[in-house]
Amino acid sequence: MSAPATQAAPLYDRVALIGLGLIASSMFWAIKRAGLAGEVTGYARSQNTRDTARRIGLCDRVCDSAVEAVKEADLVVLCVPVGVMGAVAAEIAPALKPGATVSDVGSVKRAVIEAVGPELPAHVHFVPAHPLAGTEYSGPESGFATLFDNRWCLMITDETTDRPAADRLVEFWKGLGSKVDEMDADHHDLVLAVTSHTPHLIAYTMVGVADDLRRVSESEVIQYSATGFRDFTRIAASDPTMWRDVFLANKDATLEILGRFTEELFALQRAIRQGDGDHLHAYFTRTRAIRRGIIEAGQDTDAPDFGRGPAE
Amino acid sequence: MSAPATQAAPLYDRVALIGLGLIASSMFWAIKRAGLAGEVTGYARSQNTRDTARRIGLCDRVCDSAVEAVKEADLVVLCVPVGVMGAVAAEIAPALKPGATVSDVGSVKRAVIEAVGPELPAHVHFVPAHPLAGTEYSGPESGFATLFDNRWCLMITDETTDRPAADRLVEFWKGLGSKVDEMDADHHDLVLAVTSHTPHLIAYTMVGVADDLRRVSESEVIQYSATGFRDFTRIAASDPTMWRDVFLANKDATLEILGRFTEELFALQRAIRQGDGDHLHAYFTRTRAIRRGIIEAGQDTDAPDFGRGPAE
Numbered sequence: 001m002s003a004p005a006t007q008a009a010p011l012y013d014r015v016a017l018i019g020l021g022l023i024a025s026s027m028f029w030a031i032k033r034a035g036l037a038g039e040v041t042g043y044a045r046s047q048n049t050r051d052t053a054r055r056i057g058l059c060d061r062v063c064d065s066a067v068e069a070v071k072e073a074d075l076v077v078l079c080v081p082v083g084v085m086g087a088v089a090a091e092i093a094p095a096l097k098p099g100a101t102v103s104d105v106g107s108v109k110r111a112v113i114e115a116v117g118p119e120l121p122a123h124v125h126f127v128p129a130h131p132l133a134g135t136e137y138s139g140p141e142s143g144f145a146t147l148f149d150n151r152w153c154l155m156i157t158d159e160t161t162d163r164p165a166a167d168r169l170v171e172f173w174k175g176l177g178s179k180v181d182e183m184d185a186d187h188h189d190l191v192l193a194v195t196s197h198t199p200h201l202i203a204y205t206m207v208g209v210a211d212d213l214r215r216v217s218e219s220e221v222i223q224y225s226a227t228g229f230r231d232f233t234r235i236a237a238s239d240p241t242m243w244r245d246v247f248l249a250n251k252d253a254t255l256e257i258l259g260r261f262t263e264e265l266f267a268l269q270r271a272i273r274q275g276d277g278d279h280l281h282a283y284f285t286r287t288r289a290i291r292r293g294i295i296e297a298g299q300d301t302d303a304p305d306f307g308r309g310p311a312e
Numbered sequence: 313m314s315a316p317a318t319q320a321a322p323l324y325d326r327v328a329l330i331g332l333g334l335i336a337s338s339m340f341w342a343i344k345r346a347g348l349a350g351e352v353t354g355y356a357r358s359q360n361t362r363d364t365a366r367r368i369g370l371c372d373r374v375c376d377s378a379v380e381a382v383k384e385a386d387l388v389v390l391c392v393p394v395g396v397m398g399a400v401a402a403e404i405a406p407a408l409k410p411g412a413t414v415s416d417v418g419s420v421k422r423a424v425i426e427a428v429g430p431e432l433p434a435h436v437h438f439v440p441a442h443p444l445a446g447t448e449y450s451g452p453e454s455g456f457a458t459l460f461d462n463r464w465c466l467m468i469t470d471e472t473t474d475r476p477a478a479d480r481l482v483e484f485w486k487g488l489g490s491k492v493d494e495m496d497a498d499h500h501d502l503v504l505a506v507t508s509h510t511p512h513l514i515a516y517t518m519v520g521v522a523d524d525l526r527r528v529s530e531s532e533v534i535q536y537s538a539t540g541f542r543d544f545t546r547i548a549a550s551d552p553t554m555w556r557d558v559f560l561a562n563k564d565a566t567l568e569i570l571g572r573f574t575e576e577l578f579a580l581q582r583a584i585r586q587g588d589g590d591h592l593h594a595y596f597t598r599t600r601a602i603r604r605g606i607i608e609a610g611q612d613t614d615a616p617d618f619g620r621g622p623a624e
Contacts, residue, residue: 083589132536136603152535152536154536181535190527190528191528191532191533191536192536194521194522194525194528194533194541195522195532195533195536195537195541196541198518198521199518199541199543199544201577201580201584202514202518202577203543204580204595204596204599205573205576205577205580206510206511206514206573207599207602207603208576208595208598208599209506209510209569209572209573209576210506210507210602211598211599211602212572212576213506213569213572215502216502216503216506218602218605219605220503220507221503221506221507221602222602222605222606222609223464223493223609224444224464224466224503224504224507225507225606225609229506229507229508229511230606231511231515231543231544231546231547232511232543233599233602233603233606234543234603235543236596236599236600236602236603237599237600237603237604238596240592240593240596240597240600241593243592243596244589244592244593244596245589247584247592248584248587248589248592251584251585251587254584255581255584255585257521257525258577258581260521260524260525261517261518261521262574262577264517264520264521264524265513265514265517265570265574268513268516268517269567269570272513272559272560272563272566272567273563273567275560275563277395277556277557277560280552280555280556280559280560281552281553281556283516283520284516284548284550284552284555284556285552286520286523287516287519287520287523287545287548287549288548288549288552290519290522290523290530290533290534290545290548290549291448291519291545291546291548291549292549293530293531293534294534294537294542294545297534297535297537
């Protein structure tokens, strides 16, 4: 996908980004790339993060309170961990401009809607969203303008959604480089439990096991980290606070998928113990087809070295 | 690491590669890059693979039998699935040149040694090896000369090893771009169960679960494959025959690590169910450090987009 063309006029006069980590900082650089906002204000709870943001030019104006940042904003995006979304919404609610759109980028939607929705005044439009993009890095210096290019952003809409507000937010995310789809919150949470949350938990677990094993030294685990484990460690290096909140907030769907996972794993374990090569071969052949689909859908590269050159 | 310098003289007059998949084809291109052999012969069981090899210039001479390929070879490398190593060794044994070195590239070492060792005549030197390098692709056209650059090759040596033969093989693998370490077979199999075999089984399982789930469509799994699952699908696309043989041949170590994994996973599952955020956060923080070690050890890139540009 080529970079989106610069907009003729900004979609929003003022956008406020609350929380200045990987997603918000990438949003800022992508907003600037496409000229999507007249002004972007930003706020982070930590003084250190605000200082960094000012130093690197992240946001047109970094504010010392969330209330100040959202004043007169036409779009407010909550980019904080899922576990504190409700508290942040309560804090900014009295300062929100009538007619403003409030959105978020949380990885779980039902819990965010239940925490944020009741805090917001009736005169704003709440349209939750979730960009499916990330890296193993976090913090205000980790963002880059192309993070969302050709990635999906899932917007949560239903019969209560304000369509004009949602339509404008769709345009905004397309301007950031994303493809946009809409679904309800529960379906989103189940899809993400399968495609993201459970895989992360599994990767964290496997890396933890390797770290614990006394008969294999840590330096061996690190040096001989072949394909497989190396990918797991990248996943397992993601922000601990964000992921703690994800699992607590998407408990039911994660536990459901974990149950299915354990069942399948035990079946493969039994096949190994019994030497049932046919079962293993058939299973491994089936999973190959899914990979092809992902490459055809343009969600990954098929470079033979996974897009990585030899390490320096 | 820079590409190895061209050798003054070939290390071996003739190298025979038996089996012409990803590893053998990468070895051939890397041998040519560094001038490590006078002539490289090759053999694959499938006529189709031999035809492809001839068409793309893979090997100086493609032979129609393994016996023909190993004749007069100073180094014979078995690059076939672990499950057929013993049969191939029995087939070539009568044709091996006295004083030749026989090696292999299997992902499991104890089972290969038990299958191959008894088949070989006393007048050859058997030095098993395992290059820790691979991609999700297989077949004669999947190889490339840089596959082994800066990756480890583990050689299995003990008090019975012929040192001059092993030393020459070390030089050979260094010439292919690898770093070389030596260890015994059982330790190798445990290390690999942790860093490669169990992670692969887990990735296969997770991708299989996603494929089975009726409430999430296959197109959703494919489209919304975010970080995490996308990495799993790459792992789970590896060659089914190779991986079936790996799990059957490294049964004990894999089952041991799987047991540990399940234990840890159940502890995290309980923490999610009970809402124990502190347990989750502490666990996720610990696994981050291992990732840093891997990057510092030069076994992966820390590019913020994982080295992948946006998909076309």
